[in-house]
Amino acid sequence: MSARLVLCACPDAATAAALGRALVDARLAACATVLPGATSIYRWEGRIEEAQEAVLLIKTWADRVEALAERIRAEHPYELPEVVAVEAAGGLAGYLAWIHAETRTTDTPAA
Template sequence: MSASSHNVRLVLSTCPDPQTADALASSLVGERLAACVNVLPGVKSTYRWKGEVARDEEVLLLIKTTADRQEALVERLRALHPYELPEAVAVEAVGGLAAYLAWVAEQTRDDD
């Protein structure tokens, strides 16, 4: 598998609390859908939901995966997530340390 930066994705998702964030991170890494998940507490989100402006404190997940595993990761995230409509926004890596990009690809390899 190529270590190309175009193969690595950063998927962003928010969670309602640290326990949910930790459970999601463990599942995604454990299932090899993500190489690494950073959990950032203290995010304040303002958004429109069902016709009203809402404000919540959330926990942000920075999920590192590959293009090949992105769809499966998003499907699993949706299945495990408590939100009716979980955030799942993928950003393509346009550069980075080649060895790290190769590590992400290796850690998310589908061995099936």
């Protein structure tokens, strides 16, 4: 099993939705879920910051994470966007197969 859940904070729900749509359209993700209303507290450039954000939960396959991260970096408005990939330890077999199938392109080998 090589499914991944990628977390990405965005400045607002509209930005998260546009990014999620681009990732799914490019088959870098099978699904992107926008969770608006998140409060992020973090240290940036020596100061503790707090921001209202929307979190994007991206479902993809391990062999797509690198390209997905590059696409996020290219399109995200933040200087250093959050891209954290977590390996799925389990899940519904049919759903995991769907993630795999939806992240295949004609130039992506079957895993």
